[in-house]
Amino acid sequence: MTDAPDDARQAPPEATLVPAPQHTPLWLALSRLLERLEAWLRSHGGHRLRTGIRVFWAAVTALGILLLVGPVLNAPLTFDDITSSAKDATSTWFAKDFSAEYVVVRDDEGRLVAQVEERFTAVFPDDVDEHAIERVVASQYEGHDLRPQLREARLDDAIVEARTSAGPTRTTYTIDAGERLTGTHDVVLSYDLRDLAYDDSDPSSQQSYQVLEWDVFGPDWPHGVAGSSLRVSVPRDLAATYARQPTSGIAWLLVSGSTTLEPEDAASDPLVYEVSNDQNIPPYGSFWFTLRFAPGTLAMPGPSPLFYVQAYGPFVPLLLLAVGVLFALAARAVAWGDARGRAWFVPESQRRRGSSVALDARLWGARRTAALAEALEAWRRSPEDPRLTRRLARAGYRAGRWGDLVPAGRAFRFSPAWRAQFDDGLRRVPRGFVRDAFLGGAIALTALQFGLARQLSHQRALTLEWWPPVAAVAGAILAVAVIAIALSARPLTREGALAREHLLGQRLHLDQTLAAERATLRSVDLPYVVMFARPRAAGRLVRNLLAREGIGRRAGADPTFFGAGRLGVRFAAVAVVGGAVALAFLTASPTSPPPDQSDVLDDLDGSYGVAVTDARFDATLVRSDDGSARLDVVERLRADVAAHLRAVPQVTRAWRDVVDGHDQGLRVQEITVDGRAVPFEQTRRMGYAVVQSRLPDDWEGEHDVEVRYTLDRPVVAAQADGAAVEELTWTALMPRWTWTWQLPDLETERLRMSLTLSDELADSLTDGSGWLDGTPNRPDEPPIPFGDTLRRGDQAVVAFDENVDDEYESDSLWPDGYGGVQLRFAEGTFAASPAPGIGHALWIGLPWALGPVLGLLAVVLGLVGSLARGRIGVQRDLARWMPPSLTIAQMFLVGWAAGEASDDDPILPVVLVPLVVSIVVGVFAFIRTRRTSAPGERPRHPARPRRKSAATR
Structure with a gap:
């Protein structure tokens, strides 16, 4: 574009000057690039070139649509695929006596090299017509190029020339016999793999490792296996850097087993580990071993070029669209x-x-x-x-x-x-080539981005943070921006x-x-x-x-x-429903049963594997110098720890430390295993205090565990029977407390609990003190009174001792529910924490108040709106929009407020009656405010004149 010449000196005296537009250097540079590109394209082609560019973008669009709705490329095997392959295990050859030997060494650069020798007997059934044996080996793993190199291939003890086919992520060795294979054939493959190890961390112990975790069968093993063995040789100097003992295991779908590897001779060099399995393994099984080294043991290569292509290649359409927005803005401003x-x-x-x-x-x-x-x-x-x-x-x-x-x-x-x-x-x-490129490229790249998102949704994550759907949505937004700029x-x-x-x-x-x-x-x-x-x-x-x-x-x-008032009514109607949906799906109702220990510790790595057979809880209540209360607790657990688990079993405990809105200030002081302090981390999950040890290695067998913690603010001011009291609730056990304490053959046998306090404090106890009743969804249930009180000098001790069986009989004090004590003291016994504020009370009462409040609003707004004289305006909109909106909001909140209620629960009429009233009022208001015509308008449905009868005529 060429600006017309301006000559301000020709302007008359009364003229006002018009300044020339001042563009940013970026816009000028990008626009010049577009103008030069447009000029070059016009000089090198006309209609044919323009058609060719459009065909190119159409082809990219078609490719994106194919990826979006067509078959998934390199789709992982589904559950049905694997189970059906087991039924057809003899449809191809199967392996007999499969054995693999891995010699793990470090080269001169300190990088890992695995020398592999595989031996198996391939058995061909009579109805199988095959002429070759294929072995698939991974060539890309955890971002590393493994550079597989075949040393030798043998078929029936004869050296053969194996054909090597290298793909992007796999290498296939093909042994072609040149004739139909029948019966049994001995196969030997020798090859080298490099840089199998990668940097990782254990999710349980949070220790950093350099991990060699390898599946012996490889990425694609569609053959059954009858008997398998594994032999791993590690130099002693490399084994000295172990961060955790080596492990190995076999898995097929949901069935798996693992074991810790022990060397055949602890004094040998190298150390040799061997594991064998005499059970049949269906196709697509997994036979793995894991070696974990201390950080810095191995020299790690940088990510391979293919890793960058796989990890960031799917973002290329998004990046091009972002650049397209910049160029489109520059073109809009200048060109x-x-x-x-x-x-x-x-x-x-x-x-x-x-x-x-x-x-x-x-x-x-x-x-x-x-x-x-x-x-x-x-x-x-x-x-x-x-x-x-x-x-x-x-x-x-x-x-x-x-x-x-x-x-x-x-x-x-x-x-x-x-x-x-x-x-x-x-x-x-x-018009021109550049504008066509903006329009065609925006559509094509968006289709390609959605297609890639769909393809990648079937694969495991390629990077730590990889969100294909988010990239697709962001690409669509950028594409709309490019098209809008170009068309407008x-x-x-x-x-x-x-x-x-x-x-x-x-x-x-x-x-x-x-x-x-x-x-x-x-x-x-x-x-x-x-x-x-x-x-x-x-x-x-x-x-x-x-x-x-x-x-x-x-x-x-x-x-x-629609003025501001009518728009406000519609916005409020939508906001009410949106708020109800958010409240129902994002929060737990105070009337719902609180989560149990299985919910709190679900999917927490390391929480499985520690069986507690004997548990003893000893608490001591003392009054500090400032008059406040402090509860010191010691948990003594007799634990039996399982072996051969992928995640290191950890001492894991969860407590209810916020009772009725009062934070008791739970603080874990120490965790010891066999008298030795171990590292731990205290966190919060789902509003509960959670502590977990950070043991770095396996510790199978029987151990004595102690957990010491303190409640710094255990006593809170409360009301009981209209009188002011000070209340302490110590929750030692949460519902389903045995969930993390059981193994297939081990479960809790004995449970003991005691509370020690001074005679002075014991004399201050009032009615309402005793053992927790254990029922998680009945917080108002009175506690179970204490039994006999023991005396130890000037101290009183209440204790409980029970043999726990697996049936949890009715006479058991805590049938897998809350376990602990509730104490009530006379006012002034401690410098107690104030009662929770009004916010907690409002939250507790919210499920009971929301239904009546929303129902009352629906009635008031519906009736007020129905009295509107005109047939338009804010008052009419209140009657037609707000009652239906409040009714829909109540429908969502009924499940939130009373989702766990029984048929005789008193909250049901509290939420259902307002809902029914809202429905009735909403229908009445809708009919009452039905508009036939507005002032100054013709009737929407004018009455038709009656036809005159013959007699009238």
Whole structure:
């Protein structure tokens, strides 16, 4: 685009200079690139090249659609695929006596090399017609290029030339016999793999490792195996860097087993580990071993180029779309910018010859005042026409209001005057190769991004943070931005720029002559005064003039217009439903049973594998020097720890440390195993205190575990039977407390608990003290009174001792529910923590109050709205929108508030009765406010005249 020459020296004295647009250097650079590309493409081709570019983008779009709706490439095997392969295990050859030997060494650079020798007997059933044996080995693993190198291949003790086929991530060795294979054949493959290890960390112990975890069968093993063995040799100097003992295992679908590897001779060099399995393994089984080394043991290579392609390649369409947005904005600002007219303009008292108010409004860009200016112009010519009066009144009362944003924009764009700009040569539509590339590329890259997202959704994550759906949605948003910028670019031509400068002169003249202050509805200049004014100011001016002419607000009544009040009602209706949905799906109702220990510790690595056969809890309540209470607890656990688990079993405990909104300040002080302190980490999960040890290695066998913790604020001020008391609730056990303490052959046998406090504190106990009743969903159930109290000097001890069986008989004190004590003291015994604030009380009462409150609102708004005299307006909208919205909100909240309620639960009528009332009121209000016609409108369904009968005629 070439700007017209400007000569400011030719401007008359009264002229106002028009500064040239100042573009940023980035926009200028990008726009020049686009202009040069457009010029080069035009010089090297015409229609054929343009068609070729469109065909290219169409092909990319077709590829994206194929990836989106077609078959999944390299889809992982499903559960059904694997189970059906077991039924057809003899449809191909199967392996007999499969054995693999791995010699793990470090090369001169400190990088890991695995020398592999595999031996197996391939058995071909009589009905199998195959001429070759294929062995698939991974060539890319955890971002490393393994560079597999075949040393030797043997078939029936004869050296053969194996054909090597290298793919992106796999290498296939094919031993072709040249004839149909039958019976049994001995196969030997020797090859080297490099850089199998990778950096990782144990999710349980959180220890950093360099891990060699390898599946002996490889990435694709569609053969059954009858007997298998594994032999791993590790140099002693490399074995000295173990961070955890080596392990091995076999798995097939949900069936698996693992073991810790022990060397055949602990004094040998290298150390040799051997494991064998004499059971049949169906196709697609897994036979793995794991070696974990201390960080820095092995020299690690950088990620392979393929890793970057796999990890970041799917983001390329998204990146191209982001770059496309920048280029489109640059093109819109510069290459597709308005042409330059003169460098100045002068005041203009007359309209431009051949112009109209509607056309000038489009040239000026008066999106929100064009309709009002056009209505003024039409009314000025025929003020006696009531339809034009109503049109003007409606436009005047709409102007500048939020509800007019969309209608004004729609009327501005789709008016015949918009097309007239192009017919008169005042605006142009940019066309060319670059614009086609923007439009075609945005659609094609979006389709490709969605196709890649669908394909990758079937694969495991390639990077730590990989969100294909998010990338696809972001790409779609960028594509819409590119298309919108390219399609909405309608720059002014030079004639259009000169016409707009004439409008600048008109605005200057109107400002100088104070036309807005002396205008009337019949003024010739008023449409332009309105056009140049801000929307709110224009509407206010016209409404004042309408009032002077005696045109009332009812003349502008418009049932299709949504002002701020009506928009607010609709927004509130949607917000109520959205808030109810968010509350129901994102929070747990206070009336729902609290989560048990299995919920809190679900999916927590390391929480499985420690069986507790004997548990003893000893608590001591003391009064500190400042008068506050402190509860010191020692848990003594007799634990039997399982072996051969992938995650290191950890001492894991969970407690309820927030009781009725009061945080007791639970603080774990120490965890010991066989008298030795171990590292631990205290966290929170689902609102409960959780502690877990961080043992770095396996510790199978029987151990004595101690967990010491303190409640710094155990006592809280409370009310009991109308009297002020101080209450302490110690929850030693959560519901389903045996869940993490059981193994297949081990479970808790004995449970003991004691509480020690001074005689003075024991004498201050009041009614309501005792053992927790254990029921998690009945918090108001009174505690079970203590039995005999023992005396130890000046201290009182309450104790409990029970043999726990697996049936949890009814006479058991805690049938896998809450375990602990509740103490109530006279007021003033401690410097107790204040009771929870009003916020907690409101949250507890929310399920009981929401239904009646929403139902009452529905009734009030429905009845008030039904009394509306008019058939439009905010009052009517309240009746038609809010009761249905409040009813729908209650439907979601019924499940939230009473989802776990029984048939006789008192909360059911509290939430169901308001819902029924809301439905009745909503239907009544909807019928009562049904609109037949609005003031100034023809009836929507005018009555048809009755046909006269023959007798009447």
